[in-house]
Amino acid sequence: MTRRKKIYEGKAKILYEGPEPGTLIQYFKDDASAFNDQKKAVLEGKGVINNRISEYVMTKLNIIGIHNHLIKRMNLREQLIREVEMIPLKVVCRNIAAGSLATRFGLPEGQVLPRSILEFHYKDDKLNSPVVTEEHITAFNWATTQEIDDMMAMTLRINDFLSGLFSAVNITLVDFKIEYGRVFENDFARIILADEISPDSCRLWDSTTNEKLDKDRFRRDMGSVIESYTEVARRLGIMQEMPTVIQGGKV
Ligand code: UDP
Numbered sequence: 001m002t003r004r005k006k007i008y009e010g011k012a013k014i015l016y017e018g019p020e021p022g023t024l025i026q027y028f029k030d031d032a033s034a035f036n037d038q039k040k041a042v043l044e045g046k047g048v049i050n051n052r053i054s055e056y057v058m059t060k061l062n063i064i065g066i067h068n069h070l071i072k073r074m075n076l077r078e079q080l081i082r083e084v085e086m087i088p089l090k091v092v093c094r095n096i097a098a099g100s101l102a103t104r105f106g107l108p109e110g111q112v113l114p115r116s117i118l119e120f121h122y123k124d125d126k127l128n129s130p131v132v133t134e135e136h137i138t139a140f141n142w143a144t145t146q147e148i149d150d151m152m153a154m155t156l157r158i159n160d161f162l163s164g165l166f167s168a169v170n171i172t173l174v175d176f177k178i179e180y181g182r183v184f185e186n187d188f189a190r191i192i193l194a195d196e197i198s199p200d201s202c203r204l205w206d207s208t209t210n211e212k213l214d215k216d217r218f219r220r221d222m223g224s225v226i227e228s229y230t231e232v233a234r235r236l237g238i239m240q241e242m243p244t245v246i247q248g249g250k251v
Contacts, residue, residue, distance in 0.1 A: 011037065012050070012200060018080060023071065026079045028054075032200070034219040036125050041218065048076045048243065049229045050198035055079060056238050057162065057197040064161055066154060068193035069181065076243065084181025084194050087143050090121040090129055091151055093159045094175040098203050099216075101175075110210065116159055118152055123179070150191045151180050158193070166204060169235035171213065174203035199229045 005017040007024060011033045016025040028047035033040045051073060058070040069081040094117045097107035101117070120137060121129040137143050143151070155178060163173045179195035195201070199214040206213060212220075213228040233239045 012047075013196070018083065022083050024081050024083045025074065026081050026196075028077050028079075028196075032215070032218050032225070034215070036128060039219070043218070043225050045226050046200075046229060049226070049233055050196060050200055051077055051079060052238055052242065053198045053229075053233055053236065054196040056236060057165070058193070060165065061158060061161065061193065064157075066158055066161070066193060067190075069195075081194075082183060082192070084183055084192060085189075086179065086181045086194060087147070087151075087191070088123045089132070089137065089142060089151075090123050090177050090179060091155050092119040092121060092175060092177045093117070093155050094119070095159070095163065096172070096174040096203075096205075098174050116156065118155055120148075120151075121177075147180075147182075147191055154180075154191070154193065162197070162202075165236075167207065169237075170207045171232065171235060172205045172207045172210075174205055176202035199232050204232055 004025070006014060007017055008015040012029055012031055014027040014029065016027065018024045028051040030042045030044055030046045031040065032043045032046060055070060055073040058068045061068055062070070069084055071080040071082060073079050094101055095113060097105075097111040097113060098109050101107065102109045120132050122132045122136070122142070123129055134145070134148055137148060138145060158178065159173070159176075162176070166173045176197065178193060178197065178201070180191050181194040182189045183192055202214055203212070203216060204214045205211065212222065213232050215225075217223065217225045217228050230239065233242065
């Protein structure tokens with residue numbers, strides 16, 4: 001038996017070489033980290049839930065024409081994905097003030113924003129992923145002006161779609177972070193959505209009580225992290241496929 005080749009290991013996921021050229025396997029770990037890795041924990045079952053939630057969301061996005069890297073979920077923790085050239089940016093979309101936006105501008109958390117706000121952050125944990133503008137992005141060749149426009153248009157569409165998807169199950173999409181990559185087709189490069197969309201990368205509040213159902217529960221030591229992620233999956237109607245250990249909330 002040969003050991004498969006690890007391409008990259010991040011904080012919450014590992015990428016392995018895929019079965020065919022141009023493919024990779026994305027493995028979801030149980031590891032949680034926050035504040036530039038200063039806070040770490042293993043949350044048993046998180047990888048399984050995020051793998052399923054991300055598959056569900058990416059599949060729905062694909063149906064409405066938002067192309068993404070997901071080919072198929074393979075098992076509880078792994079997805080087969082398209083290999084892309086990652087753009088080193090975190091694209092953040094916000095509907096309600098929270099987290100670093102609330103801190104930066106002194107806004108009360110929970111204040112509805114006058115319109116959805118998009119931000120680009122340069123993806124570098126050592127630098128605390130600073131906010132960057134189009135000037136930085138084009139000057140440092142992280143992406144072209146056309147690619148920036150494409151990412152902005154896609155992110156706003158994703159925001160509209162996901163806001164509706166979550167709102168239908170009484171969850172408010174406060175903000176989220178996504179990442180994009182390039183795929184090359186003949187002489188052309190195209191941007192597609194990559195990475196993951198899960199309670200690790202979104203702020204999700206119960207629409208009635210504003211209870212947090214996302215990674216802030218871990219960041220802020222609020223407890224019941226897995227129970228909240230499980231609740232998101234349950235409301236999305238995808239809990240019945242989960243292993244019984246997670247279904248019982250005892251992981
Ligand atoms: N986010 C993320 N990964 C990061 C930084 C942020 O998934 O490395 C998500 C975060 O969960 C939230 C949104 O992006 O849904 C906006 O995060 P913010 O800038 O407020 O930063 P934070 O308060 O998480 O430091």
